[in-house]
Amino acid sequence: MNPPPQNSAQMPDELKARKLHLNGIIVGIAGMKKLNARANEITKVETLTIDAIKAELDFIDIQLKRKGG
Template sequence: MNKPLQNSATWSDTLESRKAHLNTLLKTINAGAGKISHIQTLTINAIKAEMANIERQLNGRK
């Protein structure tokens, strides 16, 4: 017999955590002063796209 997890996070909580983590990464990448490289631009765009995807998932759950 399997016992249910006592401290399991909901899917919404997990998405909120991922969003907060990505937001912190975005701030870290943007913190560097000076010229932004092509790789940084691609990384920033990928993080923003993932954050938008998470936002859509969260809005769909409401």
């Protein structure tokens, strides 16, 4: 895990950057599914991965609300 930031004012920016990155991963997964027509069904691993990313996004939203970001 990453060490906590030195400046607490930087934390909302880091959380926002992480949120953008995780959203990009979800979009990338969706894009790969569209490109590969034979892989229309979502595997259990993909479902678990997407669920974990969404849970992390929810956690980031909570942290941003606490920090006022």
